[in-house]
Amino acid sequence: MFTELIDTLRCPNAHEDSWLVATSTRTQSRHIMEGRLGCPVCSATFEITDGEVLFASPGALRTTRVLDDEAAFRLAAQLHLVEAPQPILLTGSWSRAVAPLRTLVPNVTMFVGDATSIITLDERVSSLRLPVSGFPLATGALRGIALDAQHISDTFIAASARVLRTGGRLVAPASLTLHDTIWRTLAHDADVVVAERLPTSSAPIQLKRAPSAPLF
Numbered sequence: 001m002f003t004e005l006i007d008t009l010r011c012p013n014a015h016e017d018s019w020l021v022a023t024s025t026r027t028q029s030r031h032i033m034e035g036r037l038g039c040p041v042c043s044a045t046f047e048i049t050d051g052e053v054l055f056a057s058p059g060a061l062r063t064t065r066v067l068d069d070e071a072a073f074r075l076a077a078q079l080h081l082v083e084a085p086q087p088i089l090l091t092g093s094w095s096r097a098v099a100p101l102r103t104l105v106p107n108v109t110m111f112v113g114d115a116t117s118i119i120t121l122d123e124r125v126s127s128l129r130l131p132v133s134g135f136p137l138a139t140g141a142l143r144g145i146a147l148d149a150q151h152i153s154d155t156f157i158a159a160s161a162r163v164l165r166t167g168g169r170l171v172a173p174a175s176l177t178l179h180d181t182i183w184r185t186l187a188h189d190a191d192v193v194v195a196e197r198l199p200t201s202s203a204p205i206q207l208k209r210a211p212s213a214p215l216f
């Protein structure tokens with residue numbers, strides 16, 4: 001877990017939006033390889049093991065397969081990875097895009113949720129085991145999300161709408177039907193639907209400050 005991205009994480013439990021406080025027992029560059037994240041609101045803790053934040057139990061076996069360059073280039077275009085500095089989130093089998101995207105779009109930082117491929121973690125790539133409650137990330141924190149077929153529950157779709165900024169891109173399996181008050185569909189082919197997050201009118205979001213000293 002890259003330390004600078006920890007600000008983007010939020011406690012997945014059902015309470016007000018809360019930052020997580022990190023402690024580490026082993027770091028590599030600015031990546032926490034072994035440590036723990038703690039929630040100052042509900043006191044939940046989440047282990048960081050081999051660089052991956054465990055919001056859920058470690059997953060199944062991983063492969064070394066990667067997307068070919070053409071497929072990765074297509075994904076980069078679908079996620080519109082040109083300018084905005086915000087990170088993206090790749091779920092499940094989209095972890096195969098990490099290696100080629102690293103080369104194709106050198107400025108992009110990535111969260112990888114429930115990776116099914118073996119990926120290299122560094123200052124641009126952080127790995128999360130996702131909780132069933134959705135994405136433990138701040139509202140509007142991401143510019144793009146690629147959902148695989150294992151992550152298209154109503155919970156994950158609602159979480160995608162929350163954590164994407166306005167105009168942020170969603171790439172999801174073509175079978176998915178997206179609500180047209182929240183999403184503008186930009187492209188639809190046999191494999192994927194590409195949509196843009198529409199603006200929402202909602203009550204102002206109250207920002208919380210992280211405590212100055214770690215609680216754990």
Ligand SMILES: [Zn+2]
Nearest residue numbers: 011013039042
């Ligand atoms: Zn909490």
